[in-house]
Amino acid sequence: MVSKYVNPVLLPLLLLGVIIALWSYIAVLIPGFPTPGEVWSELLVVLSDPIYDNGAGDQGIALQLGNSLARVFGGFALAIAVGVPAGLLIGMSKNAYAAMNPYIQILKPVSPLAWLPLALFVFKEVNTTAIFVIFVTSIWPIIINTALGVRSVSEDYLNVAKVLQLSPFERVFQIILPVAVPFIFTGMRLSLGIAWLVIVAAEMLTGGVGIGFWIWDEYNNLNYSHIIIGIILIGVIGYILDALMGLIADFFDYRKRGRV
Amino acid sequence: MSAKPFLKIDHVDKIFPLGGGKEYVALRDVQLDIRQNEIVSIIGHSGCGKSTILNLIAGLDSITNGTILLEDKHILAPGPERAVVFQNHSLLPWLSAYQNIEMAVKKVLGEELSNSEIRDHVMKYIQMVNLDHAKDKYPGEISGGMKQRVGIARALSIQPKVLLMDEPFGALDSLTRANLQDHLMRIQMQTGNTVIIITHDVDEAVLLSDRVIMMTNGPEATIGEILEVNLPRPRNRLELQHNPEYLRCREAIIEFLYSKFAKEDE
Ligand SMILES: Nc1ncnc2c1ncn2[C@@H]1O[C@H](COP(=O)(O)OP(=O)(O)O)[C@@H](O)[C@H]1O
Ligand SMILES: [Mg+2]
Numbered sequence: 001m002v003s004k005y006v007n008p009v010l011l012p013l014l015l016l017g018v019i020i021a022l023w024s025y026i027a028v029l030i031p032g033f034p035t036p037g038e039v040w041s042e043l044l045v046v047l048s049d050p051i052y053d054n055g056a057g058d059q060g061i062a063l064q065l066g067n068s069l070a071r072v073f074g075g076f077a078l079a080i081a082v083g084v085p086a087g088l089l090i091g092m093s094k095n096a097y098a099a100m101n102p103y104i105q106i107l108k109p110v111s112p113l114a115w116l117p118l119a120l121f122v123f124k125e126v127n128t129t130a131i132f133v134i135f136v137t138s139i140w141p142i143i144i145n146t147a148l149g150v151r152s153v154s155e156d157y158l159n160v161a162k163v164l165q166l167s168p169f170e171r172v173f174q175i176i177l178p179v180a181v182p183f184i185f186t187g188m189r190l191s192l193g194i195a196w197l198v199i200v201a202a203e204m205l206t207g208g209v210g211i212g213f214w215i216w217d218e219y220n221n222l223n224y225s226h227i228i229i230g231i232i233l234i235g236v237i238g239y240i241l242d243a244l245m246g247l248i249a250d251f252f253d254y255r256k257r258g259r260v
Numbered sequence: 261m262s263a264k265p266f267l268k269i270d271h272v273d274k275i276f277p278l279g280g281g282k283e284y285v286a287l288r289d290v291q292l293d294i295r296q297n298e299i300v301s302i303i304g305h306s307g308c309g310k311s312t313i314l315n316l317i318a319g320l321d322s323i324t325n326g327t328i329l330l331e332d333k334h335i336l337a338p339g340p341e342r343a344v345v346f347q348n349h350s351l352l353p354w355l356s357a358y359q360n361i362e363m364a365v366k367k368v369l370g371e372e373l374s375n376s377e378i379r380d381h382v383m384k385y386i387q388m389v390n391l392d393h394a395k396d397k398y399p400g401e402i403s404g405g406m407k408q409r410v411g412i413a414r415a416l417s418i419q420p421k422v423l424l425m426d427e428p429f430g431a432l433d434s435l436t437r438a439n440l441q442d443h444l445m446r447i448q449m450q451t452g453n454t455v456i457i458i459t460h461d462v463d464e465a466v467l468l469s470d471r472v473i474m475m476t477n478g479p480e481a482t483i484g485e486i487l488e489v490n491l492p493r494p495r496n497r498l499e500l501q502h503n504p505e506y507l508r509c510r511e512a513i514i515e516f517l518y519s520k521f522a523k524e525d526e
Pocket of ligand 2: 310311
């Protein structure tokens with residue numbers, strides 16, 4: 001028998017107790033490893049003044065996170081601007097698919113970080129480089145899911161468009177996009193998740209301001225509490241980003257509005 | 261009939277390429293003249309090429325040999341003067357019943373009608389299929405029979421010259437089907453539409469049609485026999501039960517389908 005009653009508050013709290021116990025044990029084993037208590041009090045300090053700015057290399061945590069988010073959204077927005085039209089084209093034209101698919105398949109498995117040195121050489125500037133890396137990260141899931149959405153438009157709907165003699169423009173906006181939009185949002189949600197993973201590593205390599213570099217910098221400062229704080233904050237923000245994208249995606253999905 | 265045919269299907273072949281140099285001859289030398297205001301049904305075993313003929317008339321598929329003429333004009337592409345009611349309703353699920361019809365009306369008649377005229381026009385066709393109460397519902401929220409009524413209203417709302425219906429009631433239970441058949445006959449008497457309806461139901465064919473086109477089996481399917489149904493309208497299914505003409509027509513179709521052109525694997 002599986003019990004039906006699940007406690008969504010008590011169970012995570014119980015597990016938290018286990019985690020803190022294990023963590024404390026590790027802190028005893030490894031000299032210098034911050035204890036849960038130390039991290040907690042440091043977290044309060046870090047969060048108490050999140051937007052101070054003492055010039056390059058010494059800024060509040062909110063500014064660090066804000067810089068990372070700005071880069072992620074910059075690259076993400078570019079990827080949407082390029083990826084959605086490209087995906088529509090590939091989904092609607094067999095020739096466009098034949099032309100572009102081999103390159104997508106080859107470029108998709110390349111770690112976005114492999115582009116970083118090349119981007120740095122071309123742009124000679126870290127901010128643009130990071131945005132470009134996020135662009136390369138985000139574009140593949142958006143293209144692929146948009147094309148998938150277009151191809152999942154049923155033949156019946158397209159026949160309706162033919163009988164009504166819709167123009168190509170009307171066909172895209174009245175038939176194809178309503179079907180494809182939920183797929184596009186799935187792609188965007190995937191992209192944003194990976195982009196948030198990649199930005200941390202990219203910033204460690206490029207330096208400057210940003211949560212990735214902040215963590216690396218604290219490693220060099222031997223401030224291990226801050227590394228753990230960084231990990232926790234990255235996780236919380238990643239979770240919030242994903243939940244927000246989920247809400248937006250549901251809003252644009254006709255199937256999720258009681259209209260199955 | 262001395263008048264020129266309204267819709268003329270003239271020596272039409274349809275051959276599907278199958279790849280690897282092979283091909284499938286679905287239709288061979290189909291010839292049929294259809295008069296204006298007529299209800300014609302096409303009946304035949306599944307796979308004989310009924311949908312293929314309808315798609316050729318609709319312009320959704322290309323003719324291999326021969327021609328189809330509507331009022332002396334060649335049919336080369338789909339167009340709103342040949343509205344189609346598909347078997348699976350094909351309503352756009354993100355639009356309400358009203359919006360599905362409105363979208364078609366705006367596209368086809370939008371330039372002639374003002375906004376309030378469009379509204380009245382859409383409502384007229386919603387009322388024709390008795391769906392006032394469900395006009396703001398989405399396709400996912402209404403029954404199969406109601407969806408098909410919206411599909412019929414959408415097809416009629418663009419005032420087609422020919423209404424093409426591919427087994428429109430095939431997916432419905434028999435009570436709903438009878439109800440929609442009655443709707444269709446009533447509406448056709450009001451509007452005088454020319455209707456071509458595909459069916460594999462013998463009673464449906466006799467009840468609805470002025471003529472029943474019986475098709476031979478494929479490959480190289482063609483028209484086997486044409487049956488005139490000489491029953492006055494309006495027709496009432498109860499009164500027809502024992503009508504000798506009704507029974508004669510029924511028998512003729514059953515004889516054709518299950519004796520002359522029986523299909524073993526059905
Ligand atoms: N696109 C196609 N390619 C090859 N064969 C087809 C195609 N469409 C239909 N056919 C074949 O043509 C025949 C007639 O099909 P169809 O008109 O759909 O039959 P029906 O509607 O009478 O059941 C079938 O044998 C079918 O397999
Ligand atoms: Mg068919």
